[in-house]
Amino acid sequence: MSDVFDARKATRAPRAERPAWKERPRAVTQVAKTAVLVLTVAMVLIPFWVVIATSLAPGQQIIDNGGWAFWPDTWTFDAYRKVLSNEVTTRALFVSVGVTAFGTFFSLVCTVFLAYALARPRVVGGKPIMLLILFTFLFPPSFIPTYLVLDSLGMIDTYWSLFLPVLVNVFNLVVVRGFFQGIPEELYEAARLDGAGELRTLFTIVLPLSKAVIAVVGLFYAVGYWNDFFRGVMYLNDNSMYPLQTVLRGYVTQGEGLASEFTAEGKLSQAPQAMKMAVVVIATIPILCVYPFIQRYFTKGVLAGAIKS
Structure with a gap:
């Protein structure tokens, strides 16, 4: 002992x-x-x-209180009712939801297919294409060439201009590609022995094993599309096509569409500051509701893809 x-x-x-x-x-x-x-x-x-x-x-x-309140004396939803009754805000909300949904879907499709092609060995031109993609990450195109390209394609004042210029994010592509490369090669060989082609291998083997990284990358794309206001300002001349974040920018920086309202006694019932904060809350809540369901995939998805890339 x-x-x-x-x-x-x-x-x-x-x-x-x-x-x-x-x-x-x-x-x-x-x-x-x-x-x-x-x-x-x-x-x-x-x-x-x-x-x-x-x-x-x-x-x-x-x-x-000088434009803010830490604890309301009277809880009122008048600011939210005023904002949501505004046709501009509700229309912008639907535009943001549509752009986020379609943009995220198309971005995920393009990212997954391109990452799978670049992750497979012996792909013709795979290394030069990857270097070209990384070059765009180090030297992104400036605003003027992008605007001229969209104008020549007739995409100014269209919803396509809100997500096509950023359809594939290089960082997300590298993360997904690294995750695909980390899948054991024996699974690919077993699929080939069973007579599966590349598409069948992708949909039946690779994608079921990549739910974590796809969920994280999808969240990155969704947050990017939802929070983007710059493209709405630069590429859309029609105010009725503005997404929510572009309208929010006009509310917060210029106070557009926000007017003070007074009661019969002459007291202020609604302040522009309250409506600005209501718009901020409305624009933030959808993403906050999604985060808890994706949080558990962050470590597994991002770290695995980044380390193996």
């Missing part, structure tokens, strides 16, 4: 030789980590709560 104990003691590394990450954290370190975590969460949640509270506060309280 003593011999076994001595052997275990001999194989155990001395305390001074153990790596720092194997040491048990001290109480001071744990307290410091907790304090930093609490501070970080507070820095994120408090501004977001102020936005929500301001959107739900009465107009006079917002004016008295």
Whole structure:
């Protein structure tokens, strides 16, 4: 019994030789980590709560507090009713949903097919094409050439201009390609022995194993399309075609379409600031509702693809 104990003691590394990450954290370190975590969460949640509270506060309280409210004296949804009753906002909301849905779908299709082709060995021209794609990542096209190309193709003032110029993101392509390369080659060989072609291999073997990376990349595309306002400003001359983020930019920066309303007693019932915050909340909630369902795929999807690429 003593011999076994001595052997275990001999194989155990001395305390001074153990790596720092194997040491048990001290109480001071744990307290410091907790304090930093609490501070970080507070820095994120408090501004977001102020936005929500301001959107739900009465107009006079917002004016008295200098344009914001931390806790509404009276909870009211008048700002949301006013915003959603505005035809411009509701139309822009449908435009954003449509552009996000179609753009994400087409981007995923193109990214998956291109990544699969570049991930397979002995593809004719695979390496030059990959280098060309990486070149566009290091030296992206500027606005003027992109605008001239879209204008020559007749895509100005069309919804195509909102997602075709950014249909394939190079970072997402590299991540998906790396994930495909990490799939064991034996599975591809077994598929070929069973007589499966490339398309059948992709749909029956590769895609079922790649749900994590596809979910993460799809979220990246969706967030990018949903939050984009620049292309709406630059490529659309018709205000009725604006997506929600472009309308939100006009509300927040210029106050377009936001007017103060007063009660019969002369008190302010709705303030432009409350309506601005209501638009911010409406534009943020859809993405926040999607994140919890995709969060568990982040580590598996992104890290696996990035490491193996």
